[in-house]
Amino acid sequence: AQTVTQSQPEMSVQEAETVTLSCTYDTSENNYYLFWYKQPPSRQMILVIRQEAYKQQNATENRFSVNFQKAAKSFSLKISDSQLGDTAMYFCAFMSSTGTASKLTFGTGTRLQVTL
Amino acid sequence: KAGVTQTPRYLIKTRGQQVTLSCSPISGHRSVSWYQQTPGQGLQFLFEYFSETQRNKGNFPGRFSGRQFSNSRSEMNVSTLELGDSALYLCASSLNVVDGYTFGSGTRLTVV
Numbered sequence: 001a002q003t004v005t006q007s008q009p010e011m012s013v014q015e016a017e018t019v020t021l022s023c024t025y026d027t028s029e030n031n032y033y034l035f036w037y038k039q040p041p042s043r044q045m046i047l048v049i050r051q052e053a054y055k056q057q058n059a060t061e062n063r064f065s066v067n068f069q070k071a072a073k074s075f076s077l078k079i080s081d082s083q084l085g086d087t088a089m090y091f092c093a094f095m096s097s098t099g100t101a102s103k104l105t106f107g108t109g110t111r112l113q114v115t116l
Numbered sequence: 117k118a119g120v121t122q123t124p125r126y127l128i129k130t131r132g133q134q135v136t137l138s139c140s141p142i143s144g145h146r147s148v149s150w151y152q153q154t155p156g157q158g159l160q161f162l163f164e165y166f167s168e169t170q171r172n173k174g175n176f177p178g179r180f181s182g183r184q185f186s187n188s189r190s191e192m193n194v195s196t197l198e199l200g201d202s203a204l205y206l207c208a209s210s211l212n213v214v215d216g217y218t219f220g221s222g223t224r225l226t227v228v
């Protein structure tokens with residue numbers, strides 16, 4: 001079974017600074033999908049960014065980018081120019097491309113606080 | 117366009133009762149998944165439906181069940197509620213699951 005590990009329970013960053021959230025995962029598969037979701041106090045999970053394992057190029061969405069290291073099974077999220085609205089729980093998630101495709105396996109989350 | 121709608125937002129039930137939660141996916145999305153979120157266990161996958169068929173199931177007891185209707189709306193049911201079933205239940209829908217899911221705001225279930 002796949003596992004996802006987020007080793008940073010809480011992080012803090014000042015507005016306009018850059019922060020990196022860590023995520024590692026364990027799988028024996030070669031093709032899969034990785035996601036970062038954000039959950040603000042409103043409770044709704046919001047998709048931040050996704051990465052396909054067979055693509056070597058790191059995904060980027062505006063101020064959000066990932067550092068995908070397939071061999072190391074690492075998938076970190078970098079937030080540039082942090083804004084107060086980035087304050088939220090961030091979850092890393094794995095999705096298989098095989099039989100269990102459609103199921104997301106989540107990490108335990110990192111609580112990010114953006115301060116003035 | 118409208119997002120994923122879950123009703124009700126909050127629910128309080130007594131141990132031993134049963135409960136039904138509802139989810140309306142984004143129009144055109146045929147895949148609907150359910151997740152349970154608790155402080156202790158985190159986010160756990162319950163099941164996924166696609167075109168009225170359960171396509172994937174998590175490791176939950178048979179008290180947890182679901183269904184999907186022809187219009188893709190989905191319901192999940194929990195029978196014989198236990199205190200440990202208190203959680204935020206999230207529904208998510210997708211047009212193509214590998215592109216990611218869109219989540220609703222959840223139903224907060226409290227069992228007393």
